[in-house]
Amino acid sequence: MTQKIKNNLTIEQADALLEKYYDGETSGAEEVLLQDFLRQEDLPARFEPERALFGYFAEEKSSQIISVIPKPNLWLRLNPIMKWSFAAAVLIFGVFILGNRIQAQNRNVAYIDGVRCTNSKEVTALALASIDQIDLGTDEVAGTVDKMNDKNMVESQLQQFPELK
Amino acid sequence: MIRKKSFLPLLLLLLGWFAATGVQAQNDLFISKVFDMYGKKKGVVMVDLSGEILEQYRLTRFRSITIKDDPEAADFARKCLERDQVGAKKIKEVVANGIPTSIYLQLPRLGQDNRLILYNESRSGGLRITLIYIESNDDTEAILKLLLKKKQ
Numbered sequence: 001m002t003q004k005i006k007n008n009l010t011i012e013q014a015d016a017l018l019e020k021y022y023d024g025e026t027s028g029a030e031e032v033l034l035q036d037f038l039r040q041e042d043l044p045a046r047f048e049p050e051r052a053l054f055g056y057f058a059e060e061k062s063s064q065i066i067s068v069i070p071k072p073n074l075w076l077r078l079n080p081i082m083k084w085s086f087a088a089a090v091l092i093f094g095v096f097i098l099g100n101r102i103q104a105q106n107r108n109v110a111y112i113d114g115v116r117c118t119n120s121k122e123v124t125a126l127a128l129a130s131i132d133q134i135d136l137g138t139d140e141v142a143g144t145v146d147k148m149n150d151k152n153m154v155e156s157q158l159q160q161f162p163e164l165k
Numbered sequence: 166m167i168r169k170k171s172f173l174p175l176l177l178l179l180l181g182w183f184a185a186t187g188v189q190a191q192n193d194l195f196i197s198k199v200f201d202m203y204g205k206k207k208g209v210v211m212v213d214l215s216g217e218i219l220e221q222y223r224l225t226r227f228r229s230i231t232i233k234d235d236p237e238a239a240d241f242a243r244k245c246l247e248r249d250q251v252g253a254k255k256i257k258e259v260v261a262n263g264i265p266t267s268i269y270l271q272l273p274r275l276g277q278d279n280r281l282i283l284y285n286e287s288r289s290g291g292l293r294i295t296l297i298y299i300e301s302n303d304d305t306e307a308i309l310k311l312l313l314k315k316k317q
Contacts, residue, residue: 106216107226114205120218127212130229131312133295134267134285 009037011044018050194272195245196282199238199296200230208233222311225278226300231293239286239294246270246284253282256305271305281308 009017014037020026021034038047038054109116110123117123204211214227232238243265252273259267264286272280283297301308 106218107213108216108218109213111205111209111211113207113209123212123214124218126210127214127227127229130210130212130231130295130297133231133287133293134283134297134312 009033014038014047193275194282194298195248196242196296196298199242199245200228200298202241203232203235203238204230206232206235208235223303224299224301224308226298228298229295231295233293234291235294236292239292242284242294242296243286246282249282256309269309275300277302279304279308281305 014034017026017030017034017037021031026034034050035054037043038051043051108120108123109118110126111117112126117126200211200213203209210229210231212227212229215225219225219227232242246265246268249272250268250270254271256269256271257267258265258269265284266286268282268284270282270284272282274280278300279302281297281299281301283295283299285295287293287295299308303311
């Protein structure tokens with residue numbers, strides 16, 4: 001008797017495919033056909049072992065699918081040691097940057113012959129001293145400028161050339 | 166609720182911003198090399214001030230370096246100044262015997278900061294160079310007036 005069941009697979013065809021399956025010769029598509037066939041409720045009792053077998057595989061497959069669907073992100077998939085190392089690195093980097101910024105906002109340091117000095121009075125005094133050194137009135141350059149501004153400079157220089165008089 | 170996935174890039178972005186804004190304005194200048202190279206040497210006085218201590222002077226950053234009896238350092242400083250003059254406004258320059266002995270430079274503004282470089286070279290009692298870098302929210306004239314006032 002040729003009992004035609006859903007998905008167009010007859011019992012004879014199913015038997016033939018099962019034989020092929022036990023010989024390890026079925027293709028993926030054929031196994032899917034067998035699974036669909038065995039999933040049916042009104043099958044003869046002799047198919048129970050195969051139903052159990054395929055039922056197990058189907059369950060395992062679906063559980064695999066379920067485990068894949070909620071793909072955890074990269075962070076959760078990282079090895080715990082890696083995860084904590086990464087967190088520590090980010091924290092250290094953050095503290096370093098923050099420390100640098102705080103330090104940059106409030107600098108008060110001088111180096112005298114390579115020796116560090118943080119005494120604010122001394123540092124301020126050194127800063128003011130460096131401004132004093134910029135003063136054109138205290139060095140030879142300033143003297144030169146003053147001479148250049150001197151109205152008598154041209155006259156005094158011309159005196160070096162009496163023949164011009 | 167912020168998910169972990171979106172939290173991490175946000176954190177990295179925040180740290181990056183902190184790092185970027187923490188970069189010192191004078192690091193784009195060649196004269197910063199003078200401070201780096203000679204600041205901790207013998208015969209050198211280097212001052213670095215910022216923050217609260219400068220509030221009364223209305224400055225945001227003050228760096229100075231005085232180097233004595235080091236012609237090589239003077240040459241190097243002059244070369245750095247030459248490079249930093251590109252795009253800057255020269256307020257004053259005094260040249261003696263072909264060598265610039267006094268230079269005031271107003272650099273292009275960086276953000277809110279007005280930046281000045283003052284350089285002086287003196288040979289009375291041995292070679293002595295002084296290089297000053299100033300940042301302030303004030304304009305150049307106000308800064309120079311303040312410096313002159315401080316000297317009196």
